[in-house]
Amino acid sequence: MLSPPHEKMKLDPSPPPSLSILSVPNEVALEYLSLVSRSDHAALCAVSRSYRSLVGSPHLYEIRSLMGRTETYVYVCIRAPPPGPSPRWYILRRRETSSDLIPIPSLPSQAQESSSVVVVDWGIYVIGGLTKGKATSDVFLLDCRTHKWRQVPSMRLARANAAAGVVDGKIYVLGGCKFDSGELFDPKTQTWDSLKPFPEELELHGRYIHDSFVRDQKVYAVCGKIDGTDTTFYYSPREDNWGRGNSRSSLGNARDWCRVGDLLYSIxxxxxxxxxxxxxLDWREPEGMVTKEVKGLDSLKKSLSCSRLIFFDHQNVHLWEQFRKVYNGTFRIPEVMDLLPGARLTTFGPNMLLFWSVLVGDRLQISCAEISLERQGQGDEVRGNIESTSVVLTVDPFDYGYKVLYSASVLV
Incomplete structure (x- = not known):
């Protein structure tokens, strides 16, 4: 005999058995977690120690890589006054309407200025720099899978303001010391080796390396000379050869560079x-390097031009003023606040991220803008579109100790 329709629809009032990701084997749990965005991992870690263990497992990164679930995250390093560690590291949390900086574990022993920063796979290497005004050979690695730090073998020489780049999985560090030399680090063997001697015709006396990037498997260094001219040189690992790059006049005087797609950008x-x-970048005479302005970003220009002196310390100011006295009357030497505007460019997929800070009353605001870039016409014009702008950190009251040191994009 069939039951009445209303009895068929009657539901069991008892609650379903509780399910927990921790009740399944770790292998299965990690597969579940690989489907969760890393931006939600912090909330999971707050639930229990077991969740923290799973989220911090290197195997989770391997599974996410195999499943194509890795995401690009941006890390920002900021020098800050005491108390607390300095520099301090953050991860950029991006939302639909705003973004902010979330603190992650920092390293008290990290150099406070002038380090070189590169990304290899899931890690950020912080190389050399200045500690209490002296160059160091220390190298540290931030594991972006777990946000844990460890020290790796030191360089053979102490370096500050060196150029650095990654070619074929190895780290190349150029200059940054009085010997004008270079060396390479192999993460697989954890060893450093010296590069061939630096040629005399490329000697770096009177130059200040302020940026670097990789093109065609060559590591390029960008130097600011005492006369205000930017010049470049490179090292080619595959050819084991040094080379002379192009130059750019002091008009515009670039301070920070990044590569997005097939083009180079500077501020x-x-x-x-x-x-x-x-x-x-390649050497040519007599025209030198030809750069063109990115159109459509006038609304940012005024704020960016005000972001200056807070980005370097008194030691750099003193050294530059000494240069100005020695070479006074020989060249038109720019003021140090003109030479070092405080902004950082970072590649973010097909777009660019721009970090800068500016005084608003008695507060310091560090902002971030995401900019999409489009090449137009016959390829002789690039227009930028501001996709979003957010104040990611506010310092109130203002303190000169704050400074954006580095930013890096990591796929994890």
Whole structure:
């Protein structure tokens, strides 16, 4: 006999058995977690120690990589006054309407200035730098899977303001010491080796390395000379050879560079963002490097031009003023606040992230803008579109000790 329809629809009032990801084997739990965005991992870690163990497992990164679930995250390093560690590290949390900086474990023994920062796979290497005004050979690795630090073998020489880049999985460090030399680090063997001697015709006396990047498997260094000119040189690991790059006049005087897609971008002392073809890095005379302004970013220019002196310390100011006295009357030497505007460019997938800070009353605001870039016409114009802008950190009251040191994108 069939039951009445209303009895068929009657539901069991007892609650379903509780399910927990911790009740399944770790292998299965890690597969579940690989489907969860890393931005939600912090909340999971707060639930229990077991969740923290799973989230911090290197195997989770391997599974996410195999499943194509890795995501790009941006890390920011900021020098800060005491109390507390300095520099301090953050991860950028991006939301639909705003972004902010979330603190992660920092390293008290990290150099406070002038380190070189590169990304290899899931890790950020912090190389050399200045500690109490002296160069160091220390090298530290931030594991972005677990946000844990460890020290790796030191360089053979102490270096500060060196160029650094990654070619074929190895780290190349150029200059940054009085010997004008270079060396390479193999993460697999954990060993350092010296590069061939630096040629005399490329000697770096009177130059200040302020940026570097990789093109065509070559590590390029960008130097600011005492006369205000930017010049480049490179090392080619595959050819084991040094080479002379191009130069750029002090007009615009780039301070920070990044590569997005097939083009290079830089920011000048007046807040203008320029672009150029990568081929412009190669040496040519007499025209030098040809750069063009990225159109459509006028609304940022005024704020960027005001972001200056807070980005370097008194030691750098003193050294530059000594240069100005020695070479006074020989060159038109720019003021140090003109030479070093305070902004950082970072590649973020097909777009660019721009970090800068500016005084608003008695507060210091560190902002972040995401900019999409489009090449137009016959390829002779690039337009930027500001996708979002957020104040990611506010210092109130203002303190000169704060400074954005580095930013890096990592796929984890």
């Amino acid at each position: 000048s002392r007046d807040g203008t963002i320029y672009w150029c073809e990568p081929e412009e």
